[in-house]
Amino acid sequence: MALNPVIHDVTQRIIERSRDSRADYLARMNEAGRHGPHRGTMSCSNLAHGFAACGQPDKDALASDVRPNVGIVSAYNEMLSAHQPFVEYPDIIKKAAWAAGGVAQFAGGTPAMCDGVTQGQPGMELSLFSRDVIALATGVALTHNMFDAAICLGVCDKIVPGLLIGSLAFGHLPVIFAPAGPMTSGMSNPVKAKVRERFAQGEIGRDELLKAESMAYHSPGTCTFYGTANSNQLMMEFMGLHLAGTSFVNPGTPLRHALTEAAARRAVEMTSVADDERARRMCDIVDEKSVVNGLVGLLSSGGSTNHTMHYVAVARAAGIQINWDDFAELSAAVPLLARVYPNGVADVNHMRAAGGIQLMIRTLLDAGLLHDDVMTVEGYGLHHYTKEPFLENGELAWREGPAASHDEDVMRTVDNPFAPTGGINVLQGNLGRAIIKTSAVDKKYRRIEAPAQVFSTQQAVLDAFKANELNKDVVVVVPYQGPRANGMPELHKLTPSLSVLLQRGYQVALVTDGRMSGASGKVPAAIQVSPEAKLGGMLGKIRDGDIIVVDSDTGELSVQVDQAELEARENVAFADPPPTEYGFGRELFALFRHNAAPAEEGAGPILNG
CATH class of the missing domain: 3.50.30.80 (IlvD/EDD C-terminal domain-like)
Structure with a gap:
C-alpha cells in the first residue's frame, strides 16, 4: 500500500524543519561513536574502579575487552506498582547477557514518581519536571562510558520519556527498552469511575471508596486503564524500541520472564559488527519516520494528551522538531481503532486479547498510515511488530498476530474504525x-x-x-x-x-x-x-x-x-x-520552573534553548 499523502507530507515537513538540528545531532553521535567506550583506553585506575565490585569472570571479561558490556538503567521502586517487578530484572539481564556472550552492569537508577499517589497533592507540582530529572539521571548513569549498549527499565508517565531523552544523548549506543507489563484486571474501570462519582456527591464514605480503589489497583504491574503509562508502552513498539509484542504481557509470568531475557540477548546482539550498523544505534532508530509512527500509534489508540508535550521533548532530544500542528494534521487522517478506558469500558488486558498492538500495526501498515522503512531493535522494517510472542515447549517464539479483531467493541481495523479521526x-x-x-x-x-x-x-x-x-x-x-x-x-x-x-x-x-x-x-x-x-x-x-x-x-x-x-x-x-515556591520539595525545582519551555515546546527546562 502506498503511503498516505498526509503521513508523507507531515513527515517531509518535519524532515525539512529539522534539517539543521537533526544534522547537528547526528554529527555529535557520529563523533561519540568514533571514540567508542573508553574502557579500552582508560587508565588502569579508571578501569579498576569500573569493575571493582564485579565477580572474577566479569572482571576478566571487562579487562580484556572481549565481551560487550550492557549498562542497565532502571527506574525501579516499590511506590509504582508498574515498576516493582523491575526488582528482579538486573539478575535476569545479567545471566541472559552472559549466556549471549556479553556482560551487564547495573549502571544507575533514576527516580520514578507515581502520579496516582501525588494526584491532587503538592507533590504533583514536581511531576512534570521529574521527567527532566530522570533524563539527567540517565545521563549520569551512562556517562561512565563503560558500555557498548544499554537496556532501560521503565513504564510509567514521565519515566519512559525521561529515559528516552537521557539515552538519546548516548544515541551512538544500541539501546533497548524492557517493560514490566500490566497488572491483571481487577475492578472494572467504569465501575471504579462510578464509585468515585458517588463519593464526590457524598453518597458513600471514604472506607467504601478505598475498598473500591484497592480492588482496581491490586497487584504489581501497570494500572490497567489506557492512560499515559500504557500509551508509553504502545508508542515504544510503534517506534521500534521494544521487542515485538512485549508491552502488555503481565508481570510474574513465564512469558514475561522470557521476554526480559530476550531483551538482554538482543542488547548484546546489537553490538555485533555482523549486524547492519544502523540497526545498532539508537540515534538511527529514533528518526523522523519513527517519531511519526509513534504519533500515529498514540492518535489511533486514543492515547494520553501528556504526550503532546513529552514527545515534543523526546523528538527535540534527537534533533527533530515537531509541534501541535503535526499532531492535529495526523489526527485528522488517522482513524480511531481502540475503545479502552477512559475511551470505552475495556482495559489493556482486553485490548491485548482483542488483537492488541500487533493488529493495530498490521492494519495501519496495510492502509499506508505507517512508515515500514524504519530501523527497529528487531531489524529493518516495522512489519516485525505484527508478530506476537508465545512460549512453545518453554521456548520463546514469535508468530503472526491476528489479522482481524477478536472483539470489535474493543479493537477495530482501518476499514471499520470507531471514528474516522484520532482522539x-x-x-x-x-x-x-x-x-x-x-x-x-x-x-x-x-x-x-x-x-x-x-x-x-x-x-x-x-x-x-x-x-x-x-x-x-x-x-x-x-x-x-x-x-x-x-x-x-x-x-x-x-x-x-x-x-x-x-x-x-x-x-x-x-x-x-x-x-x-x-x-x-x-x-x-x-x-x-x-x-x-x-x-x-x-x-x-x-x-x-x-x-x-x-x-x-x-x-x-x-x-x-x-x-x-x-x-x-x-x-x-x-x-x-x-x-508555588516552597514546601514538599518545590524550592528544589525553582530553577526548573524559571527556565521551563512552553507546553508546545515540551514544557521542560533541559532542552529549552
Missing part, C-alpha cells in the same frame, strides 16, 4: 492554543459555550462543587497552572465532580494552562493553554461571567470579549494565591 485536536483563538482530547467526549459536548467561573486551585473548584455552586452551565477556568507558574500539575482530581455536572444535564468544560491525566476524557477540557497565564497569556485575564467557547470540531477556543478590552485587563489576582 486529539488542537484548539486556538484569542485565548491562545490548547490541546483537547475528544476520543471519550460525547458528541453533544463537542461544543460548549457557557459563562466562565475562575478558580485559583482545583481544590477551590471542588469546594464550589460541594457547595452546589456549579449546578449550571459553566466553563471552569483554572489559570496559573502552567510550567512556569507551578510546574504544570495534572488536574485529574476534577474529573469525577465535573462528570457529575455533565450527568445532571449541564453544559460544562474545563479550560486551564495545566494538564489533565492520561486517563481523562469524558469532560471536554482545553488544556495546556499557551501562552500560560504566568507569562501574560489571556487565560489570566478572564473574569467570572465571560462567555467562553470550546469547540473541538471547529478548533475554536475563545472568550467573547472585545480584544482591546481583554488586552487592557489586569491579570486576575486571587485573594488566596496557592504556594
Whole structure:
C-alpha cells in the first residue's frame, strides 16, 4: 500500500524543519561513536574502579575487552506498582547477557514518581519536571562510558520519556527498552469511575471508596486503564524500541520472564559488527519516520494528551522538531481503532486479547498510515511488530498476530474504525492554543459555550462543587497552572465532580494552562493553554461571567470579549494565591520552573534553548 499523502507530507515537513538540528545531532553521535567506550583506553585506575565490585569472570571479561558490556538503567521502586517487578530484572539481564556472550552492569537508577499517589497533592507540582530529572539521571548513569549498549527499565508517565531523552544523548549506543507489563484486571474501570462519582456527591464514605480503589489497583504491574503509562508502552513498539509484542504481557509470568531475557540477548546482539550498523544505534532508530509512527500509534489508540508535550521533548532530544500542528494534521487522517478506558469500558488486558498492538500495526501498515522503512531493535522494517510472542515447549517464539479483531467493541481495523479521526485536536483563538482530547467526549459536548467561573486551585473548584455552586452551565477556568507558574500539575482530581455536572444535564468544560491525566476524557477540557497565564497569556485575564467557547470540531477556543478590552485587563489576582515556591520539595525545582519551555515546546527546562 502506498503511503498516505498526509503521513508523507507531515513527515517531509518535519524532515525539512529539522534539517539543521537533526544534522547537528547526528554529527555529535557520529563523533561519540568514533571514540567508542573508553574502557579500552582508560587508565588502569579508571578501569579498576569500573569493575571493582564485579565477580572474577566479569572482571576478566571487562579487562580484556572481549565481551560487550550492557549498562542497565532502571527506574525501579516499590511506590509504582508498574515498576516493582523491575526488582528482579538486573539478575535476569545479567545471566541472559552472559549466556549471549556479553556482560551487564547495573549502571544507575533514576527516580520514578507515581502520579496516582501525588494526584491532587503538592507533590504533583514536581511531576512534570521529574521527567527532566530522570533524563539527567540517565545521563549520569551512562556517562561512565563503560558500555557498548544499554537496556532501560521503565513504564510509567514521565519515566519512559525521561529515559528516552537521557539515552538519546548516548544515541551512538544500541539501546533497548524492557517493560514490566500490566497488572491483571481487577475492578472494572467504569465501575471504579462510578464509585468515585458517588463519593464526590457524598453518597458513600471514604472506607467504601478505598475498598473500591484497592480492588482496581491490586497487584504489581501497570494500572490497567489506557492512560499515559500504557500509551508509553504502545508508542515504544510503534517506534521500534521494544521487542515485538512485549508491552502488555503481565508481570510474574513465564512469558514475561522470557521476554526480559530476550531483551538482554538482543542488547548484546546489537553490538555485533555482523549486524547492519544502523540497526545498532539508537540515534538511527529514533528518526523522523519513527517519531511519526509513534504519533500515529498514540492518535489511533486514543492515547494520553501528556504526550503532546513529552514527545515534543523526546523528538527535540534527537534533533527533530515537531509541534501541535503535526499532531492535529495526523489526527485528522488517522482513524480511531481502540475503545479502552477512559475511551470505552475495556482495559489493556482486553485490548491485548482483542488483537492488541500487533493488529493495530498490521492494519495501519496495510492502509499506508505507517512508515515500514524504519530501523527497529528487531531489524529493518516495522512489519516485525505484527508478530506476537508465545512460549512453545518453554521456548520463546514469535508468530503472526491476528489479522482481524477478536472483539470489535474493543479493537477495530482501518476499514471499520470507531471514528474516522484520532482522539486529539488542537484548539486556538484569542485565548491562545490548547490541546483537547475528544476520543471519550460525547458528541453533544463537542461544543460548549457557557459563562466562565475562575478558580485559583482545583481544590477551590471542588469546594464550589460541594457547595452546589456549579449546578449550571459553566466553563471552569483554572489559570496559573502552567510550567512556569507551578510546574504544570495534572488536574485529574476534577474529573469525577465535573462528570457529575455533565450527568445532571449541564453544559460544562474545563479550560486551564495545566494538564489533565492520561486517563481523562469524558469532560471536554482545553488544556495546556499557551501562552500560560504566568507569562501574560489571556487565560489570566478572564473574569467570572465571560462567555467562553470550546469547540473541538471547529478548533475554536475563545472568550467573547472585545480584544482591546481583554488586552487592557489586569491579570486576575486571587485573594488566596496557592504556594508555588516552597514546601514538599518545590524550592528544589525553582530553577526548573524559571527556565521551563512552553507546553508546545515540551514544557521542560533541559532542552529549552
